[in-house]
Amino acid sequence: MRRIPMRQMKDNQCGTIAAIKANGELGRRIRDMGLVPGMPIKVQGRAPLYDPVALRVLNFTVALRNKEADFIEVEVE
Amino acid sequence: MKKEPIIALAGNPNSGKTTLFNALTGARQHVGNYPGVTVEKKEGIYTTDGTRIRIVDLPGTYSLTAYSLEEVVTRDFLVNERPDLVIDIVDASNLERNLYLTIQFLELGIPLCIALNMMDVAKGRGIAIDAQKLSSLLGVPVVPTVARIGRGKRELMETAEKAASTEGTPPLRISYGDDLDRAIVEMEKEILQHQFLTQIYPARWIALKYLENDEQILIKGEGENPEVSKRIQKVVQKVSDHxxxxxxxxxxxxxxxxxxxxIYSIIKQGVLTQRPDQHRLYHSDKIDKVLTHRVLGPLIMFLIFFGLYHLTFNYSKMPVSWMECLFEWIGNAASASLPEGMLKSLIVSGIIDGVGGVLTFVPLIMMMFFGIAILEDSGYLARMAFMLDRVFSIFGLHGSSVMAYIISGGIAGGCAVPGVMATRTLRSPKERLATLLTAPFMNCGAKLPIFALLIAAFFKENEALFMFSLTLVSWIGALLVAKLLRVTVIRGEPTPFVMELPPYRFPIFKGLLIHTWERTWQYIKKAGTVILAISILLWAMMSFPRPPVSEKNAIRNELKPAARSGAVQMENPQARKENADAEVALRHSVAGRIGTALERISRLAGFDWRINIALIGGFAAKEVVVSTLGTAYSLGEKIDAERSGPLSEKLSQSAGWRPLTALSLLIFTMFYAPCFITVICIAREAGSWKWGAFSMIFNTALAFILAVALFQIGSLLGY
Incomplete structure (x- = not known):
């Protein structure tokens, strides 16, 4: 198990959210989408220009920019 | 008589809220705006066994913070209007995240009933939910529904009616851990002791909002009692530091x-059981593998753009021409029945032409909204934003901005009016404003005749290349201006993109029709009011004051050499005289005088009074530039925008014109003030006339600077 920023995750890689370092509006938006510590996620894919990134969380898909993903740390195998 | 009860529908975006609203109210809907903001407010009436219930469709939200307009509007409605009941539409296939909003409703202590929607989707995904159990754990009624086919609608409304008439439950109290709980109790005591905002919100909720640093509540608290507010903030500070x-x-x-x-503690008590196939690909994911594929994705997107474009502009051609015929017929009928004179001119040229010009767009706008509704309801719009965001975010825009650009004429030929209205799908306020202010730079269908005229006159050899370059220039211009606006007047951090990519769904036809009609109707309503007034004003500017007979002759003599210098000679002397009269009258009018007065500055860009008048006329509608130039060059008023052959020949041989003048005019036309219909839409969509005025002044200044720079540098280089 190691902790990496979400940006470094590869397509189809799974992990568990370890920490969210964003505050204010961005933090709130991330949390509203169910992205909280302990939540398992999977990188579903990336847009044609490699940004934004699409994540599978629970039963839905959420997209966020790489810049925003930088605030999320993920524990991966 | 008792007032009819109000039931509000609330829930996450994509939870089927609007579908349920349509199912409950049918077509009996009223769309307005919440006071002071551009968030749509939809209301309808549900009738059953003689009772009428007012249904309000609140905007879809994930949370109840104060960050987005939608959330503030929802919150304010709940506490100010106090609906008798809120039906919280919960997507059963995404129970955990949807309950996040439910919990916040319960903390606010509003009477609630849950519609557990999309039970069919949940079932298909192997999710089973015990509604009874959920209801008893949350302490509110829960009714399973499938809004798409109307299942559960009756039971839901029966339960809702019952729930609306019973006493509400006290606000939910969740434990937030020892530290926060202690702080909350301390704040609650302070709040209750001073009755601080307690007539509007529950005390514990106020304490939570202070902990969350909620801007709206902090401002309200400051206004209510700065002393108490400060003491509460002190508690927040202490616990935050700790x-x-x-x-x-x-x-x-x-x-x-x-x-x-x-939420998990509730769900784990047997509310939800899911087949363990977490990593199974849903249909939606399979579609995404193709539609957002690195290579195929953009390709398909381009085809879809093209298809939408084709649908909107080609299939609407016929109904648009019927509308044109209709208004022409009305115009002719009015001409024939009214006596010669100013009244006739006002009614025919001012009112019928002006309002007709707007109404003929209706079929086009309907088609466009229909196309967008399909993209929106199917879930594809979110993918377009996903794929294009990387490019648009560089310029301070959002991936969804592309829609407005394309519709406004991004591929050449479109209309800024529906383009500006299409920015409604953008939920980031700053990006939205920057988009709707720059979309009019695209080359709409009305600018094309002007381009065609000038290109035919001066750049005949490279027609296709020129058209393509103009499209490119408009994109570069729009994006650069967007960037400029985002670092100056609409400055600020980009709104987070964080966006749900909803599963693909087959759109419901009835929903599409309702969607299309309500937006079209808003456009039509405008034609009857503001647009009528401005049409009359522009008509008056171009008709008054009328030249006295002596002056008419004098000017006519003065103009004679100019009129003769053209290569095109009129066959009919009577027509020639009428055309010359029209030219004289135009020059003498307010618009003509403004045009003449402006000549001194406009010379810098190479424009004479004739071009100035034409550009003033272009404010009514861009294609008017061509017909006004026709009048100013004594070719008669009936210059057809599509067949401007004689005019283009005349321009290419006229002394004041050279290729550089044409280029300067091309650039000016592309960037100057949008037509007034667009300006009205901008003011409406931006929520303030300030932005309407801004787009007129800023765009014209920008266009003038560009045209002057081009003309002066070109002249220096000897062109």
């Missing part, structure tokens, strides 16, 4: 964690 030191986290993050924790 939490930061011990856990390295903010109170609002802990609050969110605890809310999800509470």
């Amino acid at each position: 939490l930061m030191a011990t856990t390295g986290s903010y109170p609002e993050a802990i609050i969110a964690d605890q809310r999800y924790g509470y």
